Amino acid sequence: MIYLHSLWVGLGVETKSALIGAVATLLAAVGGFGGLILQVRSQGKQNRASVEENERRRLKAQMYEESVTVCNELSDRVVDYCNKLRVAGSQIQLAAKVGELAASSMSPDCSFESIRKSYGDCYEAAVRFVVLVERRRIIDPRMTVFRTVMNATLHDMRQNFEQRLVRSAWHILPSFAPDGRQNRYQPLSEVEAKKADAEFHFIADQVSNLGCHLDDFLIEMQNHLLGDLFGHKVPHRVPIDPKYRVITLADAEEIEQHIIAQSAWGKMATDIEAKMRAGLVTVEGQTV
16 A cells, blocks of 8 residues: 555646546446446346236236127027027917917927027036136136026026926927927917926026126126226126125125025035035045
8 A cells, every 4th residue: 555655746737637637437337337237137127027017908808808709709608598499488479369269370499409408508608607707716706606506507508408498398389300390389379388488488588697797707807917008997787686686706705605505506516515525535434
């Protein structure tokens, strides 16, 4: 240090000024280079955050579009199935009235086979919706409430078809020969036709409620996937008849408990689970 001090004192004024200027320039360059590095690093972080945010938005939009596609397909199948049931009931009544007049005879255009196929298409589309909900749990674990609602609806739909529609419809609707020609149709009495029409409309009304659940699901999808993009939330529907309950994630736990406790599907699932647990305990007891 003494040597450096002596060396510095021995330097001329111009030399000292030149050295001071050089050191100042060097420090400014180092400072500027360091600031540039920090700026590039900060900009890199911002770019990565922007890319990540854009990717999240793209993924959210894709997930929403997939949800709309599945729901639209199921909605179309529900409408087709319900329309076939209602039209069948109306045509059976019309054929009965024409038969009572004895002026002429007519046969409904619908057949049990067409209704059965429409039911199968609707059921398969509903199963695809359940699979979709399983894949959307990452959005919010409470999404499983729509799986529970759909399972209960599918159970009632299957019961109505197998235990009510098959028994009451297949023998009162037109039948067709293997070559596609319609067999002779025997109209019902007006009383029987009215009863059949009421049965068909009852089943259709039960299935049509499924469309309300799809609306509830898509509203939750919009709010969770697109709400931050547009800055507001879509309000839930307000049913005229309170028995057609709105399915929301906010009430998911209470709704699931109600369905499990009160619906036919929930009681069946609880009974199956209890039997399985009892069987497991028995097996474990035998093993021990």
